[in-house]
Amino acid sequence: MNLKETDIKDFLRRYSVAMILLIMVISLSLFSWRFLRPANLINISLQTSIVAIVAIGMTFTILTGGIDLSVGSVMALCGALASGCIVRNGFPIYTAILLALIIGVGIGFLNGLLIVKGNIPPFVATLAVMAISRGLTLVYTQGRPISGMGDDFVYWGSGKIGVLPVPVIILFIIFLISYIILRHTRFGLHIYAIGGNEETARLAGINNDKSKIFVYMISSFTAALAGILLTARLWSAQPNAGVGLELEAIAATVLGGTSLMGGYGGTGGTVVGAFIMGVLANGLNLLEITADYQRVIKGIIFILAVMFDIYTKKEKKKG
Amino acid sequence: MIEQNNFILSMENIIKIFPGVTALDDVTFRAEFGEIHALVGENGAGKSTLMKVLAGINSPDSGSINLDSEIVEIGSPGKAQSLGISMIHQELALIPYLTVGQNIYLGREPHRKIKTFIDWKKLYKQAKVQLSRLDMDIDPKTLVVNIPIAQQQMVEVAKALSINAKIIVMDEPTSALTDKETKILFRVMRHLKDQGITILYISHRLEEIFEIADRVTVLRDGFHISTSIISDISSDDIVKMMVGRELGDLYPKKNVPQNECVLEVKGLSSGKLLNNISFHLNKGEVLGISGLIGAGRTELARALFGIDTFDHGEIFINGDSVRIRSPREAISMGLGFLTEDRKEQGLFLGMSVRENITISVLKEFSSFGFPFFSKLKTLTEKFIKQMNIRTPNIHQKVKNLSGGNQQKVLIARWLNLNPRVLILDEPTRGIDVGAKAEIYTLIDRLAGDGVGIIMISSELPEIIGISDRVIVIREGSITGEFSREELSQDKIMQCAATGGIDES
């Protein structure tokens, strides 16, 4: 009946996040002249790209109504494995990277299997895998950073093509692929369907189990990739890399308009969400707010984003 | 004996046992080419279960299925579809945040040369065609959440038709449809039948079955009772076979003296939805509210019960002006509200019958937060007996009960609270005649005890049969009020559709 009203709500739901980002950028640039300097902007995008890549994978799991808490640990483990293989075993760097990615995907497969066949809630299964992966990282690194991978490896995190840092370009490619998967493939549509109503999806002949396992493999793949990029950017693999990153990835996803209940959203919003977090962190740094307070602020923003999601969903139900 | 060849489908000696219930007990069911075959029975008789076996959702414990005289194994919904069987499910199950077109072709998306990629253009073009077969003029790119329930039901129909099935199962497709859409559906059904497609049709509305079906099969308590040609059988025969006994008067009506006003509403308005609504309700009175789907009846009930706010108006209970800001306050003032959407708003599907019935009185039956389980059990058993709720035991999860029995559980919960005013929104939707009669008797008894009852219903015979007084709502305004003596279907329809009665 009130088609206008639902239109406005749809618009709000879809673009509110982009508008927040815009407002933040404008106010920050008014606040601090340093913000708009190219070096700072490139720095923001470099720092954001890693979270954004992880968040894209996270979005897939959240769209199915699941979640992946293991991403931070998978990042650390795969970064360490890639570095270790090069430094300790003398593997060629691309063999090492490939191996780390394969192991990452394997962990995702395990996540999926636990959830689908073991009937363990995603929250619990990935929490356990998070602990296991972190433990393995600590064992493998013996608690010490691994470094000395050589310039060819470091290039993937610190190099540039033109003015753009390599991780930013990789983010762009990953985003494009994710967009095509979600918007143009049957698998993508089925992800939304599963998140919307599992039973209906099953009755439509969709293989829910297979799709879900695949989704967790995607999430772990992006985490592994981000782990390798982070290692390359820092020039060393840190055993405690990616601690707390799952929260940032989830926050970026939810800020980006993807519903925690599944079935609604997309990776475009997620990337914008990640940039909001990045701009915010940068702004807070410029305002000289300490990292501890920044955590508090991030937590509050996360809660607000979830509340917004629940609010708009409720309005929909009534309409 | 019967000639095997005429049958496109024969399900032989099907047995299906759920924990505690034998849902199908050696049922044999056969359907001919190009017939509309109705399947009737009380709530819990096993109709949906039999059809779910056919659609590959439930696997039978024993028995065999022949399609075109060949034995088939239907292991999954996908397999059923590929064998040419499609099903419209009893419960609406579209995916809210996908478009109409995406829902219609879910799992069978038209694809490009490379199979993984969807051909959106083709999908929406085909969806448009499917919708136009049903006279539906909506954009297939609309999200399903944004269309009304009746249209969602039609999308389910479009989805089932798009499979190009040989056998289409329709499990109570009309329970959420208005008359207009029901007519369209029947027209399409006849058309499909002419093309040699077999339709298996479940409904609790016997008029519909006499209008559309060629043959009818009755199930009772998991047994096959009879299959007959529709012209050889009367409505009373069917009812007798369904319930296994003679059914007395469907609408009992005692006359209760009604002169004490319990609820009064004055000038209630809310945006465009409700417009200056005033009425009163006496103790022991059944006030029917009629009108088309979407006229504002549910909105009125929601406003009364404190779920939605309203702009203007006053509510009096027992003569005192009250403000009702939340369902909690409504309940404390003696109001009860049985919502039309029992799954979304009423029941805790994953919880047991006992928990669902007693959740509203848990406080009175506990001390220091610990419930007295034996008392709760007695209470639950009382209701199960009194309302004839079919459940193997009080611990059965409500989601495993048939639709009608779920409704009874919900009514039982409200009765626990001894309300002064009970609002019932479509209380008999999806409920069999036997259970309907039980619910009518219950309403009558409650009224006899002095409870004021507001009954919202789209079924005119029901409204006329049970109400002491009826008001008709159209586009948010009251367009007519009739006492029991002046009631007729025509008058109500006229008020509901055009807003008044011609004085001629």
Ligand SMILES: Nc1ncnc2c1ncn2[C@@H]1O[C@H](COP(=O)(O)OP(=O)(O)OP(=O)(O)O)[C@@H](O)[C@H]1O
């Ligand atoms: N998944 C299940 N688990 C346990 N019991 C079940 C399950 N599904 C159905 N039942 C039981 O099997 C019996 C038959 O149910 P069914 O849904 O087939 O009835 P129905 O004839 O379709 O009734 P209605 O008219 O209310 O839809 C009921 O007693 C029901 O409680």
Ligand SMILES: [Mg+2]
């Ligand atoms: Mg049923």
